[in-house]
Amino acid sequence: MSGRKSEILAFSLVSGINVAMVRLADIWDSIGIMEDQRVERMQTVKKHIEGLLNQMISEEEYLKRRIGNDITTFQKQLEILSQEMSMEPFEFEEGLTVLQTEKSLRLQVEALEKERSGRLEELRSLQRQDEDLCQELNASVYYVPAGSLPTRAELQELRGHVQSLSEEKRSRVVVFSGLREDIRLVMGQMGHEPETSLEEDAVCDDADIFLLTHENINALQLLLCQLEMKRKSLTALRDELEAKAVCLWRRLECPEQEQREFHHNLHGTLSDQITQWQIELDGLSMLQKARLEEVTEKIRLELVEAWDRCMLSPKQREPFNIHFCSGNLTEELLSRHDEELLQVKTFYEKARPLLETVEMWNKNWKKASDPNRFSNRGGTLLKEAKERVRVQKLLPKLEEELKTRVEAWEKEYGTVFLVWGQRATDYITGQLEEHQQQRGKEKNERMTKKGENTLLKAQSKRSQTGVTGGMTPSKTRKTPNQTMVRTNSFSWASPSGTSLSVSVKSTPSSQKKNRTLDVSSRTPLQEFSSAKKHTEISSYSVFTSTLSKKGSRDAVLNSTAKDVL
Numbered sequence: 001m002s003g004r005k006s007e008i009l010a011f012s013l014v015s016g017i018n019v020a021m022v023r024l025a026d027i028w029d030s031i032g033i034m035e036d037q038r039v040e041r042m043q044t045v046k047k048h049i050e051g052l053l054n055q056m057i058s059e060e061e062y063l064k065r066r067i068g069n070d071i072t073t074f075q076k077q078l079e080i081l082s083q084e085m086s087m088e089p090f091e092f093e094e095g096l097t098v099l100q101t102e103k104s105l106r107l108q109v110e111a112l113e114k115e116r117s118g119r120l121e122e123l124r125s126l127q128r129q130d131e132d133l134c135q136e137l138n139a140s141v142y143y144v145p146a147g148s149l150p151t152r153a154e155l156q157e158l159r160g161h162v163q164s165l166s167e168e169k170r171s172r173v174v175v176f177s178g179l180r181e182d183i184r185l186v187m188g189q190m191g192h193e194p195e196t197s198l199e200e201d202a203v204c205d206d207a208d209i210f211l212l213t214h215e216n217i218n219a220l221q222l223l224l225c226q227l228e229m230k231r232k233s234l235t236a237l238r239d240e241l242e243a244k245a246v247c248l249w250r251r252l253e254c255p256e257q258e259q260r261e262f263h264h265n266l267h268g269t270l271s272d273q274i275t276q277w278q279i280e281l282d283g284l285s286m287l288q289k290a291r292l293e294e295v296t297e298k299i300r301l302e303l304v305e306a307w308d309r310c311m312l313s314p315k316q317r318e319p320f321n322i323h324f325c326s327g328n329l330t331e332e333l334l335s336r337h338d339e340e341l342l343q344v345k346t347f348y349e350k351a352r353p354l355l356e357t358v359e360m361w362n363k364n365w366k367k368a369s370d371p372n373r374f375s376n377r378g379g380t381l382l383k384e385a386k387e388r389v390r391v392q393k394l395l396p397k398l399e400e401e402l403k404t405r406v407e408a409w410e411k412e413y414g415t416v417f418l419v420w421g422q423r424a425t426d427y428i429t430g431q432l433e434e435h436q437q438q439r440g441k442e443k444n445e446r447m448t449k450k451g452e453n454t455l456l457k458a459q460s461k462r463s464q465t466g467v468t469g470g471m472t473p474s475k476t477r478k479t480p481n482q483t484m485v486r487t488n489s490f491s492w493a494s495p496s497g498t499s500l501s502v503s504v505k506s507t508p509s510s511q512k513k514n515r516t517l518d519v520s521s522r523t524p525l526q527e528f529s530s531a532k533k534h535t536e537i538s539s540y541s542v543f544t545s546t547l548s549k550k551g552s553r554d555a556v557l558n559s560t561a562k563d564v565l
Contacts, residue, residue: 017049067102074105081112085119086151116149123150126158133165137172138213172212179220186227190234191269198223234270241277248284251298252291292329299337300324306344311355313421351417354405358419361398361428364391369435399428 024045028038078090090108092101123144134141142161144150150158183202187194194200198219249259266276288295303324307317317324323336348355368391406417406424419427 021045064098067098071098071102071105074102074109077109078105078112081109081116084149085112085116087112119149119152119155122155123158126155126162129162130158130165133162133169136212137165137168138211138215139165139168169212172217175217176212176220179217179224183220183224183227186224186231189270190227190231191271192227192230231270234274238270238274238277241274241281245277245281245284248281248288251295252284252287254284288334289331292331292334296329296334296337299334299341303337303341303344306341306348309355310344310348310351311358311419312344313418315421316418350413351409354402354409354417354424357398357402357405358424358427361395361402364394364398365431367391368395402428 021042024041025038028041033041081087082089090105093104096104127142127144130142133139142158144154144158180202183199186192187199187203194203202220202223248254262276262280266273268276303320320340323333323340326333367387402424409417417424422430
């Protein structure tokens with residue numbers, strides 16, 4: 001369509017020239033211009049038209065050459081930019097005219113130059129941020145070769161580097177702020193004034209006074225640690241003074257109203273509180289001197305209670321007896337009592353878990369070994385049975401726990417842990433053996449008492465019946481849980497003339513009778529020694545096992561003994 005328009009315009013141009021020439025000829029005819037002059041004039045018109053066209057042709061040819069030069073220039077620029085920006089070479093589209101090619105290259109060059117300028121501007125901005133952050137954080141600057149244009153990947157890495165530094169700065173700012181706030185708080189609690197330049201900078205309100213470096217963070221952390229240790233020391237001193245003052249208040253029986261008023265008026269920093277406690281302690285010490293005898297007696301009572309809590313034997317207390325029993329009451333003697341009490345309390349705090357475990361074992365052992373717990377008074381037998389099962393399960397656990405803790409304690413402190421002067425395991429074993437011995441003793445006492453009662457009853461019966469000798473068979477009887485038993489009566493006369501009679505029930509098994517008589521004739525010590533030969537009691541589990549076996553045997557012996565009686 002565009003080709004036809006140009007052809008029409010060309011035809012119109014030729015027609016226009018022809019019409020113009022005709023009109024010129026008409027004008028010339030009307031004027032009467034001769035042929036020679038007419039030819040001359042027409043040559044002038046031709047020359048003018050040809051010159052104008054040639055001029056236009058020259059201009060268009062220049063335009064064509066310029067476009068060609070621009071294409072060459074743009075191609076070179078694209079090649080340079082592509083290499084500089086690490087991009088793929090630009091590829092031309094096929095079938096484009098010269099003008100279209102020039103336009104395409106020009107737009108591509110403009111786009112790359114714009115991107116290049118953007119990269120350089122962003123690079124400069126990121127480098128400024130990187131330098132500032134690295135200076136504050138004492139970090140290494142991201143390396144970019146001077147005079148080079150970063151690639152898109154390098155620019156992205158630089159962005160990530162700056163972002164990570166920014167995040168690190170924010171985190172360090174939080175750490176710095178927290179450390180400085182903690183330092184201010186600790187110094188305020190202690191009433192401590194800044195003494196070094198670091199302390200002054202730490203409490204300064206200027207947030208930018210510190211570079212956010214690891215060295216400064218470590219310095220502030222070390223300062224905070226030192227201040228906390230000092231605060232801990234001051235707190236311990238204050239607590240120590242308070243404990244001494246409270247102890248003296250109790251010993252001197254100071255009114256509680258005065259104590260409450262002192263606590264109410266207690267204020268200020270740790271240093272201020274220490275000063276107030278020291279003043280109060282000095283006053284109480286003066287009052288204590290005036291009431292030395294009374295205070296000494298009270299501290300001796302406290303010392304005895306502390307010894308008992310620590311389960312110390314008389315032998316362990318013996319080294320202090322020279323001071324404990326001294327009647328020469330002086331401040332030095334009172335001071336020695338205070339030192340001993342402090343040592344005992346310190347030992348109690350160290351050994352508290354072990355002592356509490358021993359105390360718990362004693363408490364449960366008393367429940368387990370109390371024979372009066374199963375009297376079924378008030379219908380509590382079922383509850384007591386359940387409690388017995390619980391205690392039987394708990395005692396072995398407590399023994400194992402105590403053993404483990406004692407081993408750890410002795411390993412840590414390098415000394416033997418004693419309970420009432422014995423090793424813990426020996427103490428428990430002694431309690432179990434003592435209980436078993438006591439049971440045997442009580443049992444034999446009961447059997448001996450029953451035998452005496454039986455002899456008295458037989459003597460009384462013989463006096464009433466007047467039987468002098470011989471053996472009279474009695475009636476046989478059968479109990480619900482026994483086989484047929486025959487009862488025989490034996491009577492004899494004592495040297496004093498008194499007749500004695502004993503009823504003996506015979507069973508089909510002679511061994512049972514012999515065993516019964518043998519048991520009844522043994523002493524408690526013999527019975528305990530015999531049991532100990534068979535079983536060494538070292539724990540509650542072994543004790544209960546032995547007790548169960550012995551209980552089964554005793555059940556038969558007791559029934560036989562009852563038959564004898």
